Structure formats: C-alpha cells, structure tokens
Amino acid sequence: MYISTASHYIPVTTVFNEYYTRLVGLSDEWIFKRSGIRSRAKANTDENTNTMAIEAVQAAIDRLSYPITDVDLIVGATYTPYDTVGTLAHAVQRFFDIAKARVISISSACSSFLNAVEIVEGYFATNKSKRALVVSSEHNTAYSDDMDAQSGHLWGDGAGAIFISKEKTSDDDIKILDLNTTGLGHIGKGTEGVCLRPNEGGLKMPFGKDVFVNASKYMISEVKNILKKNHLTLDKINHLIPHQANSRIIAQVAEGLELRNGELIMNIEDTGNTGCASTMIGLSQNWERFKKDELIVITVFGGGYSSGAMLLRK
Amino acid sequence: MYISTASHYIPVTTVFNEYYTRLVGLSDEWIFKRSGIRSRAKANTDENTNTMAIEAVQAAIDRLSYPITDVDLIVGATYTPYDTVGTLAHAVQRFFDIAKARVISISSACSSFLNAVEIVEGYFATNKSKRALVVSSEHNTAYSDDMDAQSGHLWGDGAGAIFISKEKTSDDDIKILDLNTTGLGHIGKGTEGVCLRPNEGGLKMPFGKDVFVNASKYMISEVKNILKKNHLTLDKINHLIPHQANSRIIAQVAEGLELRNGELIMNIEDTGNTGCASTMIGLSQNWERFKKDELIVITVFGGGYSSGAMLLRK
Numbered sequence: 001m002y003i004s005t006a007s008h009y010i011p012v013t014t015v016f017n018e019y020y021t022r023l024v025g026l027s028d029e030w031i032f033k034r035s036g037i038r039s040r041a042k043a044n045t046d047e048n049t050n051t052m053a054i055e056a057v058q059a060a061i062d063r064l065s066y067p068i069t070d071v072d073l074i075v076g077a078t079y080t081p082y083d084t085v086g087t088l089a090h091a092v093q094r095f096f097d098i099a100k101a102r103v104i105s106i107s108s109a110c111s112s113f114l115n116a117v118e119i120v121e122g123y124f125a126t127n128k129s130k131r132a133l134v135v136s137s138e139h140n141t142a143y144s145d146d147m148d149a150q151s152g153h154l155w156g157d158g159a160g161a162i163f164i165s166k167e168k169t170s171d172d173d174i175k176i177l178d179l180n181t182t183g184l185g186h187i188g189k190g191t192e193g194v195c196l197r198p199n200e201g202g203l204k205m206p207f208g209k210d211v212f213v214n215a216s217k218y219m220i221s222e223v224k225n226i227l228k229k230n231h232l233t234l235d236k237i238n239h240l241i242p243h244q245a246n247s248r249i250i251a252q253v254a255e256g257l258e259l260r261n262g263e264l265i266m267n268i269e270d271t272g273n274t275g276c277a278s279t280m281i282g283l284s285q286n287w288e289r290f291k292k293d294e295l296i297v298i299t300v301f302g303g304g305y306s307s308g309a310m311l312l313r314k
Numbered sequence: 315m316y317i318s319t320a321s322h323y324i325p326v327t328t329v330f331n332e333y334y335t336r337l338v339g340l341s342d343e344w345i346f347k348r349s350g351i352r353s354r355a356k357a358n359t360d361e362n363t364n365t366m367a368i369e370a371v372q373a374a375i376d377r378l379s380y381p382i383t384d385v386d387l388i389v390g391a392t393y394t395p396y397d398t399v400g401t402l403a404h405a406v407q408r409f410f411d412i413a414k415a416r417v418i419s420i421s422s423a424c425s426s427f428l429n430a431v432e433i434v435e436g437y438f439a440t441n442k443s444k445r446a447l448v449v450s451s452e453h454n455t456a457y458s459d460d461m462d463a464q465s466g467h468l469w470g471d472g473a474g475a476i477f478i479s480k481e482k483t484s485d486d487d488i489k490i491l492d493l494n495t496t497g498l499g500h501i502g503k504g505t506e507g508v509c510l511r512p513n514e515g516g517l518k519m520p521f522g523k524d525v526f527v528n529a530s531k532y533m534i535s536e537v538k539n540i541l542k543k544n545h546l547t548l549d550k551i552n553h554l555i556p557h558q559a560n561s562r563i564i565a566q567v568a569e570g571l572e573l574r575n576g577e578l579i580m581n582i583e584d585t586g587n588t589g590c591a592s593t594m595i596g597l598s599q600n601w602e603r604f605k606k607d608e609l610i611v612i613t614v615f616g617g618g619y620s621s622g623a624m625l626l627r628k
Contacts, residue, residue: 103618125440140512185408190400
C-alpha cells in the first residue's frame with residue numbers, strides 16, 4: 001500500500017487562549033503549560049464536518065497523479081458528525097462525483113485514521129478496491145462547550161485527506177510497511193474517559209487523568225510493537241507523528257521512545273486537538289520534509305478507548 | 315465466511331399508530347397503508363444505543379459455540395449514536411471483556427450492516443481476524459420528532475448481533491457466499507434524502523419520494539447483480555430479507571424480483587424502520603425457519619445514499 005498524497009484543511013478563524021481567559025479565567029500560560037496549545041481553528045457558521053472534508057480533498061486534487069474519479073473506496077472518519085446519515089464520505093463522493101466508490105464512515109474517536117487505513121488494507125486484500133481515499137474531519141467546536149473549564153479549550157477544527165493505492169503511483173509515494181489497531185474499550189475508564197453524547201451535553205473529558213495515563217502507555221507500546229514486528233529499533237525512526245491531544249502526553253511518548261531531537265512532529269500549538277484529523281494534518285503539513293528511505297511512524301490513541309500505529313517509509 | 319448465530323433485542327415498550335393519531339392526526343389506516351407499520355418499539359429512558367447493543371449480544375451468548383472472548387473484531391453500526399467516542403462497539407467490548415478485539419463503529423445509515431460485513435471480509439482476508447462480531451443498534455426515537463408528520467411515525471428502536479467466523483463452527487452455520495456494497499452519495503437527492511444532524515433537528519426525511527424511487531431501484535439491482543455474478547436465477551431465492559423501511563418499497567422490490575409467495579421476510583408491521591438493525595433482526599427472528607441448502611438474500615438501501623446485497627446459503 002502506498003500513500004500517493006496527503007492534504008488538509010484548517011478553518012481561517014483562529015481562537016487564542018485569551019478567549020478562554022475572558023470566558024472561564026484560564027490564562028494563556030496555564031493552558032499552554034498543561035496542553036501545549038496557544039490557539040486553535042474554529043469553523044465558520046457556514047462550515048461543517050462535510051464541507052471541511054470536501055475542502056481537505058480539494059486541496060489534494062492538483063497533486064494527485066490520477067483522476068479523483070478513479071477512487072473506488074472512500075472511508076470517512078469523524079466523531080463530530082454533521083450528519084450521521086449523509087456522512088462526510090457520502091458528501092465527498094457527491095461533491096467530486098466519484099461514481100464507482102464504495103463508501104463508509106467510521107469512528108473510533110481520535111484513532112479512527114488508522115482504523116480507516118486498516119479497513120482500506122482489507123478492501124485491497126479482497127481486491128474490491130485499488131485506490132482509496134481516507135478523509136477525516138472534526139468539527140469539535142460544534143459539540144464542545146467553551147464554558148467547560150475542564151476541556152472546552154482543548155479542541156480545534158480541521159480535516160485531512162490521504163489517497164492510498166494498492167500499487168505505487170509515483171516516486172513521491174510513501175509506502176505503508178505495516179499498521180496495527182487495538183480495541184481498548186475494556187481498559188481503564190474506557191467508554192467513559194472521553195465522551196461525545198449529542199443528546200447529553202456533547203463533547204466532554206470527565207477522566208482526563210485516565211486518558212493521559214493510557215494514551216501515553218498505549219501510544220508507546222503500539223510503536224514498540226510495530227517496530228519489533230518489523231525487526232527495527234527505536235533509533236531507526238526518522239519522524240514520529242503522535243496524535244496531538246496534549247503536549248504533555250506527547251512528551252511522555254517521546255521520552256518512552258527515547259527520541260532524540262528533531263524526530264517529533266507536532267502541530268498542537270496552533271491547532272489544538274483536531275481529533276482523528278490530527279496525524280493526517282501532521283503528515284500533510286510535513287510531506288515535503290520527508291526524504292527518501294526515511295522511516296515515519298504514526299501512533300494514535302482515541303477515546304473509547306482505541307490505539308494504533310502505522311509504519312511508513314518514504 | 316460463516317454466520318454462527320444471529321440475535322436481536324427489541325425494547326418492550328410498544329408505540330401504536332393511535333399515538334400519532336392523537337399527536338398529529340395521522341390515522342392507523344393511513345400510516346399502515348403508506349408504511350406497513352402498526353406499531354414500533356421505543357427504548358426506555360435508561361436505555362440507549364449502547365445498552366441495546368449489549369442486550370442483542372447477550373441474547374446470543376447461550377447459542378454461541380465458542381467463548382465470546384474468542385472474538386477478535388467488533389464492528390458496531392449505527393446512525394443514531396449514544397456516544398460517538400465511547401461507541402456501541404467499545405461498549406460491547408467493555409461489557410463482555412473481549413480483550414483481544416479490534417474495534418470500530420461505522421455508519422452508512424440503513425445499509426451499514428452489509429458495509430460492516432464487508433469490513434469483516436477484509437479483516438479475514440488479511441488474517442487480522444478469524445471471529446468477528448457485527449452489532450447494530452438504532453435508537454431512532456432519541457433523534458426523531460414525534461410531531462414530524464412527514465416521518466416521525468416511521469422509526470422504531472432495536473438492535474441486532476451476528477457472529478461471523480472465517481471457518482465453519484457448526485452445522486447450523488449459514489455460509490456467506492458473496493456480498494457487495496455500493497456508494498450512492500452522487501445519486502438523486504443523495505446526502506439530502508434522509509438526514510440526521512444532531513445539531514439541526516435530528517432525524518428527518520425531507521425527500522421521501524426520492525428515497526422511495528432509489529431504494530426500490532437499487533435494492534432490486536443489487537439482488538439481480540449478485541445472483542448473476544453467482545450464476546443464479548431469481549427463482550432460486552428461498553428467502554429475501556430487504557431493509558424494512560416501508561412496505562410499499564418492499565412490495566416494489568418483491569415485484570421487481572418476481573417473488574412468488576413465501577420468500578419475503580418482513581417485520582416492519584411490528585418494529586417500524588429499525589435502521590441498519592432491520593435485516594439483522596429479520597435474520598435473527600427467522601433463524602430456525604431456514605432449511606439446509608436454502609438460499610437467503612439480504613438487500614439494503616440507506617440514506618446517504620448506499621446500497622448492498624448479501625447472498626447466504628444455509
């Protein structure tokens with residue numbers, strides 16, 4: 001499997017920490033120290049999960065080495081749906097008139113990106129797909145509460161798209177060497193750690209500590225396991241893109257994986273937690289930075305819980 | 315692939331058409347004539363998508379020929395989520411402590427069941443799973459509006475579970491001979507035909523006529539295509555389980571497929587439209603009815619749009 005290109009979309013409206021200082025009394029320094037966030041993007045009133053997904057895909061069109069209508073599988077990923085029936089994947093199919101695609105939207109919260117790629121892997125194995133589009137979009141601000149001093153300031157809006165082909169499409173492709181996902185509903189606070197209940201107050205994080213501990217633990221173990229399985233050692237990682245939930249979790253992960261300087265890719269300072277789009281945005285923002293034969297590892301942890309890792313080679 | 319067992323859960327509270335007569339003036343006869351529905355189930359206030367999913371799985375435990383902890387993949391399906399982060403699949407993993415399962419929840423609205431099975435097919439192909447659980451649950455009444463005279467009376471609550479193994483587990487298994495899904499976001503009213511926007515009024519069906527026409531058309535063509543691909547003719551179908559959205563759509567499908575008497579499996583009269591659980595509930599309710607070597611065809615259509623068909627042999 002090869003990633004042909006990655007793209008993203010971040011809304012133009014920026015919300016700085018000072019907004020939350022005025023609203024709930026949290027200072028810029030307090031928020032930054034505990035989360036690594038200085039600002040996050042907020043979708044405009046005429047934007048939603050589906051429009052942002054379309055924008056992210058649109059951003060890739062010019063770089064794509066084949067017509068988008070060649071796509072035969074669209075996997076959408078979000079836990080902040082605009083419409084659970086007319087999903088982001090269906091909206092992308094409709095907007096770009098991708099007539100021959102199978103279409104599905106999924107959620108395993110912030111880890112959905114890797115679950116989506118694993119679904120693609122399955123469709124490639126059955127030969128039901130050869131060219132897939134994974135598109136994620138999170139409209140966190142549609143469900144979060146700015147007045148929630150516990151977690152209201154952590155979330156940002158954004159979307160990512162990656163095009164995956166069974167066969168190599170160009171020398172610029174990134175090869176997917178391996179990937180894994182793990183269901184962790186039975187671990188710790190599991191289904192209660194983070195929740196988004198549309199009829200019960202939206203997006204909340206009642207057990208931040210439990211999320212912190214398990215996110216750090218499982219993002220580390222996912223990376224160690226996938227490296228071991230592929231007979232690689234930690235020092236072979238050129239770039240690590242962990243899920244961007246919290247800079248302190250990321251610091252734990254970096255320490256646990258004995259990262260030296262420079263491997264860590266982060267965007268949380270300017271984006272907040274963009275959910276399952278976060279690592280896709282990170283991949284897209286740094287696409288030009290990856291050099292031939294470099295190893296890139298993506299590791300994720302999601303509410304619910306779930307975790308996963310993906311090993312890539314440029 | 316083999317279905318080891320199927321089970322379901324329907325809440326005990328029954329809502330008869332007379333409720334809507336009092337509320338919005340629609341008579342029992344009017345509703346029945348246009349939809350085939352006499353009553354539907356409504357979840358109690360302490361129930362939700364996740365609890366119903368657990369109930370459906372629980373109903374299968376005694377019949378399952380292997381420990382439920384052998385399950386290594388849980389695919390949840392719903393467009394009426396209780397929690398988009400702690401999803402129904404995660405809730406099932408947690409309740410039954412299914413520690414080694416990969417976990418994902420999906421939506422392609424009323425056609426999600428077949429998308430879920432297609433995802434399982436992919437995991438079997440990559441050898442990442444051997445024993446999967448597909449669990450659907452729809453809490454339509456959490457999102458529908460009883461005062462909506464257009465579609466408020468059409469929806470019911472319910473859940474279904476099926477256990478799928480790569481290898482045969484018992485002589486009672488039903489073999490999955492083939493399945494297909496189709497993304498139809500680009501067709502007709504597509505993403506607008508039916509919608510569930512949690513922040514914009516919930517579940518609605520603004521374009522019922524367009525849904526009717528395309529549901530009839532694509533449920534027929536999905537069946538014809540899968541039979542043709544497997545060198546079978548329409549007269550070989552012993553049982554047809556179409557998605558239970560509307561008895562008039564089902565009548566169109568039966569006519570288009572030249573069904574004689576007795577092949578058609580329906581439950582809409584007593585359940586209403588239970589979304590992606592409807593054909594799973596139909597499969598479960600009629601499990602004992604299927605005789606050795608009989609052919610069963612499931613055909614679905616979902617808002618968004620999507621369609622699919624699955625060919626089974628007892």
